[in-house]
Amino acid sequence: MIKSKGADTMTVIKVAILGFGTVGEGVYRTIQSHAEELTAVLGKKVEVSAVLIKNTQKARNISEDVLVTTEFAEILRLPQLDIVVEAIVEREPPFSFLKKAIERGCHIITANKEMFAHHGEELLELAEENNVSVGYEATVAGGIPVIQTLRQLLNINRIKQVQGILNGTSNFILTEMREKKQSFEQALQLAQENGFAEADPTNDVEGFDAFYKTMILSRIAFGEEPNWHDVEREGITAITSEMIETAEKLGLKYKHIATISRTGDQIKATVRPALIGSEHPFYHVEGVQNAVSIQSDIVGEITLQGPGAGMFPTASAVIEDLVYVCKNNKPALRLRALTTN
Ligand SMILES: NC(=O)c1ccc[n+]([C@@H]2O[C@H](COP(=O)([O-])OP(=O)(O)OC[C@H]3O[C@@H](n4cnc5c(N)ncnc54)[C@H](OP(=O)(O)O)[C@@H]3O)[C@@H](O)[C@H]2O)c1
Structure with a gap:
């Protein structure tokens, strides 16, 4: 050089x-x-x-x-x-x-x-x-070094799928609703009091923030993004305490999950709540934590977990x-x- x-x-x-x-x-x-x-x-x-x-x-x-x-x-x-x-x-x-x-x-x-x-x-x-x-x-x-990790993996591994809990506010609200039996409104208020959610929480709870991050991840993992209009984006506002309680009785948890995968030439992405069981790597990701799970052909599945926001x-x-x-x-x-x- x-x-x-x-x-x-x-x-x-x-x-x-x-x-x-x-x-x-x-x-x-x-x-x-x-x-x-x-x-x-x-x-x-x-x-x-x-x-x-x-x-x-x-x-x-x-x-x-x-x-x-x-x-x-x-x-x-x-x-x-x-x-x-x-x-x-x-x-x-x-x-x-x-x-x-x-x-x-x-x-x-x-x-x-x-x-x-x-x-x-x-x-x-x-x-x-x-x-x-x-x-x-x-x-x-x-703080999770997901982009640098993907950059390294991209050298030889072929990435098949990336999943993430990418919005700490949504994860915090879902965790509070399940663990403390709070309503969505109570959990959101607590998130705002703790400085985890903005005064206007739309970007977080309607899934826009996770959507933006998903598009950035798609570009780094697959070199391109799906058409934004084809991405199913749903936030957590439709999830009720009753739904969470019923899921819990079945050993399941609601998590807000972004998924990006490639089939042939097609990149598909969804950003929405999902019910997951204890076998899923995100089952124990609670509170404001974020996590990203990468599936690729040589190494298999890698999951990174850590603080998704905050000053330091x-x-x-x-x-x-x-x-x-x-x-x-x-x-x-x-x-x-x-x-x-
Ligand atoms: N907070 C997190 O944990 C986190 C995590 C990852 C990414 N981010 C992203 O990082 C960015 C900053 O987030 P933040 O939480 O630090 O926001 P913040 O606390 O609201 O701070 C925003 C800063 O930007 C300044 N600012 C706003 N408009 C400006 C303008 N037109 N010209 C010059 N300065 C301007 C504000 O200036 P004044 O101080 O003078 O008002 C303020 O210092 C956002 O894009 C956010 O999405 C945040």
């Missing part, structure tokens, strides 16, 4: 974080707390140069050396910028910000599944053209991506970063 002269001489990797909510702050704090490990693995210091926010009135614990701004253009004008981490909500402006970051020659990392499900392909193509990398581990199953589990996925994009170093990175301006 031809490396730019700049790449060899640069001793600091400069990062901008877009958004300083649960995920953005988690990434910032993890870069500080794991500075030694990052330097040891990358051979370079990782420094947060800038943070993009929206509300200037909120108090934040950010070092004075860091540029804190509401203007993305200011971040793009920094003399050195290597990686842009995006942890904002909704599709826009994050998509436009990331396109500009790629064109600036930066690697990008995102936690934003809604944006990435809609625009991931375009970002990956643009990154390819600009010789930079895209990390999106945090878009699916929070999600920051873990972003930081591992940071190492991935740096090690997957494309030659244009530093050259562009140095010559812009």
Whole structure:
């Protein structure tokens, strides 16, 4: 690989974080707390140069050396910028910000599944053209390294099916309804009180969040997605306490499960509640936990389970991506970063 002269001489990797909510702050704090490990693995210091926010009135614990701004253009004008981490909500402006970051020659990392499900392909193509990398581990199953695992498996194994419990809020509600005999409304309220569910929980309980993650998984497992309109998507709102109780008497549990499989040329996906027995790998996945089970021809079935959301589990996925994009170093990175301006 031809490396730019700049790449060899640069001793600091400069990062901008877009958004300083649960995920953005988690990434910032993890870069500080794991500075030694990052330097040891990358051979370079990782420094947060800038943070993009929206509300200037909120108090934040950010070092004075860091540029804190509401203007993305200011971040793009920094003399050195290597990686842009995006942890904002909704599709826009994050998509436009990331396109500009790629064109600036930066690697990008995102936690934003809604944006990435809609625009991931375009970002990956643009990154390819600009010789930079895209990390999106945090878009699916929070801290579980499912995308990196699939990337490794894809080398030789032929993947037949991927299943997942991809929405911690839904799994929490179903668990509470079964274990504590709560109604859907009571369990949802508890999820909101504990910060597991948004004030507007539609994306979680109607299966949209799991659907976006399923489409991202499909692309990484099978190289393509099913037609979105052909995917059966159903949330958990139709499941009643009575249904859960009846199932329990039969030794069964309701779980909200995404399934993607390939038959011939056809990719099929469903995102819906399913009744499972104790033989299923997801039977003991409870509360806000997520799980992903991969069936492939050589290794057989692998199940990964862990925290699907939260400040540090999600920051873990972003930081591992940071190492991935740096090690997957494309030659244009530093050259562009140095010559812009
Ligand atoms: N929370 C999780 O556990 C988790 C897990 C995996 C993936 N994700 C994804 O990660 C992303 C961030 O989630 P979060 O939980 O960290 O959200 P959050 O706590 O609501 O934080 C969002 C942040 O984005 C900033 N922001 C919003 N609009 C902006 C704009 N137009 N320009 C600049 N900044 C803007 C907000 O700024 P202010 O602070 O100024 O209001 C806030 O700091 C989402 O896409 C989410 O789906 C979250």
